[in-house]
Structure formats: C-alpha cells, structure tokens
Amino acid sequence: MQNFESLNLFAPLEKALRELNYQTPTPIQAKAIPPAIEGMDILGCASTGTGKTAAFAIPILDFLGNEKPRTRAYHPTVLILAPTRELVIQIADSFGDYGKHMKFRQTLVYGGIRQDSQVKSLKHGTDVLIATPGRLMDLMEQGKVKFDDIQIFVLDEADRMLDMGFLPALRKIVAKLPEDRQSMFFSATLSPTIRELAATFLFNPISVTVPSKALTADGVKQSVRYVQRDEKVNALHSYLSSDKVDRTIVFTRTKHGANNLVKKLERQGIVALAIHGNKSQGARQRALDAFRDNKIKTLVATDVAARGIDIEGVTHVVNFDMPVEPESYVHRVGRTGRAGAKGIAISYCTSAETKELKAIEKLIGFDLRVENPKFKFGESAPAAKGGKSASGKSQGSRRKNKSYKPHWQMKGRNKRRSKTASA
Incomplete structure (x- = not known):
C-alpha cells in the first residue's frame, strides 16, 4: 500500500481522506488497512501518535459504506472498546472526520455522566458503538445493549485496559459477541499476558508491529x-x-x-x-x-x-x-x-x-x-537558619528533635527506604 487512492475505498470516504490531505499512510496504516478491508483479524502493536485510529476506522467505514448493514434498536453493528472516556471521544471525532460525507450513526458510551442520552441513542439504532468497559457492562446488565448483530470488534489500547483492571469485564463482553465476526486488537506492548488474551479473542490474525522507538x-x-x-x-x-x-x-x-x-x-x-x-x-x-x-x-x-x-x-x-x-x-x-x-x-x-x-x-x-x-x-x-526548607518544615524544630539524625548517619535506613519506594 503506497497511498490511500490505491485502496479503491468507498467514494465518500475517499473524498474525506483527500480533503484531510491523507496521501501517504503511516507504517501501521500501510500494514493493517489492506488485510482489515479483506475482513481478516488484526493484532497490532502500536501506540498513540502512530495513526492507528485510522488503521481501524478506515476499514470499518469502508465496510459500512459498501455493505450498508441494517441496524436495530439496541443492536450495534460495530463495537470499539477503549480504556478512557477521553480516548472514546477522540476515536469518535476521527470517525466524524473520515465519515463526514457518509450517513452512519455512532454512539458513545462512558461513565461520569447520566446514561439516558446514551440509551436513547442505542434505541434509535447505531452503526458504531464506542465504549469504555465499565459503563458498557452496566448497560449490558440492564439489557440496554445487545451484541447479536456485531460484525466488527475493535479492542484499543489493550495493555492499558489490563493495567486498569478491565480484564474480567473484557472477558464477559467478548463472551457475548458472535463467533462469526472480524476482530482487531491494538496494544502498545505485546507482553505474554497480552498475547494470551489475543489468542482467545482473535482467529488466525495478521500481526502488525510498529517499533516503539x-x-x-x-x-x-x-x-x-x-x-x-x-x-x-x-x-x-x-x-x-x-x-x-x-x-x-x-x-x-x-x-x-x-x-x-x-x-x-x-x-x-x-x-x-x-x-x-x-x-x-x-x-x-x-x-x-x-x-x-x-x-x-x-x-x-x-x-x-x-x-x-x-x-x-x-x-x-x-x-x-x-x-x-x-x-x-x-x-x-x-x-x-x-x-x-x-x-x-x-x-x-x-x-x-x-x-x-x-x-x-x-x-x-x-x-x-x-x-x-x-x-x-x-x-x-541551604535554608535560612530557623527558616523553612523547600518542604515547608522548620529547620530549627528538626534539630531540636532528639530522634533527628543528619543524612550521613542514616545511610542504611535511606537505602532500605529507597528499595521500598522503588519496588
């Protein structure tokens, strides 16, 4: 893939990319977009700033534009999971930019705000659901979202998901997805735990890696x-x-x-x-x-x-x-x-x-x-005699404390504290 024009994308999508001056793809885009358009599962190792959002957004929008799947109330077609509310919003903004000449619905689901508007959007039918795991689990348990129609699933920043303790929620969500689906899995690192998780979520994936350097x-x-x-x-x-x-x-x-x-x-x-x-x-x-x-x-x-x-x-x-x-x-x-x-x-x-x-x-x-x-x-x-140090503690009062010892008499103790602090 040398440029975006060679992909023969859905015309309104191609027009938006041209207006955004998208000409030469980034490494993650060049490696991930062609197989993703073909419907293959993707295991991508790339971080923010590499253009990975476009790597999954462009294939998804191309699919929606060409296939035009029907939507039902509470039944999204595409599910994208992200670890934070801010990332959910940014992904949605990207979809808005790339799909500005297309007709599609997207719903953002995240905590910190009332769920009423989110449920209302799901009820009207949505093509793309972008969500954080916590609030999505809440709506699942209430029966406000169903995954029977999911055709594409994206897990973004998987390593951060695990860091935030979302693994149990992820397993419950993925267990509800249809087996006959396309999945794309992105992570900044590929630790053994991440690879094990990917093995349970993906089928014969294409591995794409962009060096962190x-x-x-x-x-x-x-x-x-x-x-x-x-x-x-x-x-x-x-x-x-x-x-x-x-x-x-x-x-x-x-x-x-x-x-x-x-x-x-x-x-x-x-x-x-x-x-x-x-x-x-x-x-x-x-x-x-x-x-x-x-x-x-x-x-x-x-x-x-x-x-x-x-x-x-x-x-x-x-x-x-x-x-x-x-x-x-x-x-x-x-x-x-x-x-x-x-x-x-x-x-x-x-x-x-x-x-x-x-x-x-x-x-x-x-x-x-x-x-x-x-x-x-x-x-x-140095601090003025009897004044305050940078920590705001009185130097004079420390010297009056019988238990106080200068730093050169506390080397062993400081070493133990250092090890504890850095453990």
Missing part, C-alpha cells in the same frame, strides 16, 4: 535532573516560570499527587489543572478544553488519564514522578514532538527513583542527558 522522536530533547524529593516542587516552579516553557503536561504517579501538585503550583502563582480518573467527565473535559484553547499552559496528569490524548502544540513534558513502567515513559514523552514538531521532555529523578531511570534508559536504548551531573544526593539546598 519511532515514538522517541529525534525532535524531542530528553534529559533528566537529579533532585531531592522535597525540592521537586520548587524545581518545577522555576522551570515552568521560564519564558522558554510554553504548553506543558506534567506527569505524576498518583491521582492524589496530581491534586496536591496543582495546589502547590497555584500557591506559587502557576495556574494549572489536573486530569485523572477521580475527576468527573465534565471536569476532565473542561481541563482539556482550557489547555487546548491556551487558557492554561500547564496540565497535570496521571498516566491513565493522559493515555491517548492527542493535543497539538504541546511543547514540554515534565515527569514530576518517574513512571514505574518504562513503557509509560515512552507514552508520556510522546505527548510532545508530534507530527514532526520539536519538543522537550525533562524528568525529575530522586535517589529512590534511579531504578526506574535505569529501566527507562534500557528500554529506549540510550542514556538521558543529565542536566546537573555534579549533583550528589543528600546535599539539599
């Missing part, structure tokens, strides 16, 4: 800065205050950490919003819209919430917390430097996070540039 683009300058844990916020504040830093996504390890970081930044004059799984759908969408519209320049996110988010013009990525999984580093950095643009990614690494750093460097195949190579752990920034 393509995501660590040359246009992204990547570096690491060693810091003490209690100096991270001040370091981030200084970084974000620079005139050279524009639209930035800051990653934290936990939802609680994201909320706390936003509060601390705001106290220092940096306007930021957080997105994570505990935020309502409305709050998450408002935060994303504010970031897209340049109303705020700093978005604080967890891995799960930010996975699949495609926002143009992100200039900087900051790993406030080092990711536990090295693959998550690739996804985080992939938020910037997209479509050939330049980007900067910096990671703040404490002594307890050096294990994660080494795992990341092993995965990406090179050592990150160290911004402060002379830094030594245990040497905190």
